[in-house]
Amino acid sequence: MRTLLATLVMFCASIGTHAQELQIFDLDDIVFGETPTNSVGASQSMEFCVRMRPPGPFIMTAYGTSQNGGFALTSGAPSAYPIGFEVTVADTRFRSQTLLPGIPSTTMRARPLRRNARPCRQPLRIDINIDEAALRGAPPGNYRGVLQLTVTPE
């Protein structure tokens, strides 16, 4: 009996220290395509999913590829001129918040993580917005950047 009790205590302790797990997935590239230099801004969105076991609150941190992780696209030309952009994220309840580079978001909620539970039915959405001034000031060309998204249990 004493041995069984000790085993149960050890098992419960093991469960108690088991870390939360989560996953960000279904990310896609964000392609603006041809955008005239005189456009009144440009916007694109991308849906993706976050699932978590056990489900709970999480935070998201985003980084760009310009200096200090800022959100910007560059052409790679010798006179590289970065086009800055704004990132907003909307959770499954469509509450939207603006992300700042390297600054954790406010609390969001993830769907439960179940193995073999794809596809995601309640995606989150990232919106990328480029304002008119950023487009008008940049020389024509092909611009590229990478958006890195990290999710962590809160």
Next chain:
Amino acid sequence: MLCWLSQATHAASQGSIASNSGGTADVTLVLGLNARITGFDDFLFGTWDGSSTLSADDNICVGQSGTGIFGTGSYRILAQGDGDSGDPSAFTLANGSGHQVYYDAYFNDQGNPTGRTQLTPGLQLSGQTAFGIGLIFNLILGGCPIPNANLSIEVPPANLSAAYGAYSGTLRVTLIPE
């Protein structure tokens, strides 16, 4: 633990199941429309008669994407000459001794010089338009199938009075689609 994956054809990477998870998405933008300006000919003025304005014009072809065949596209033109000591874009011709003669350049968004606008060296001329059918064919076809613009040059007699010898120069014209 972060898991970064990369693929050549699909650059977005997915996060792994872990205590924190990270993924990436490529963001791409093509700023400006595809454009082509063709049909340039050399301006050969021959020998000056000592009194007339030297004048010539050339029909050229402007092509760009982003306009439907029945629509209208707009664009800007930037013209730059060989420059002088004070302006790197000044419209100048030079002889072998370095003596310069200034000329005037004009652009019209029609296939003739009527209604043309004088160009300022190094400054963009905005508000130029063309029908979509010409823009599309001029973009996708070689040569200059539908002349829809005109470039003209004048050298006033006053600019030639001190000239001696043979003069030449290059005028660079840049099409900036809107």
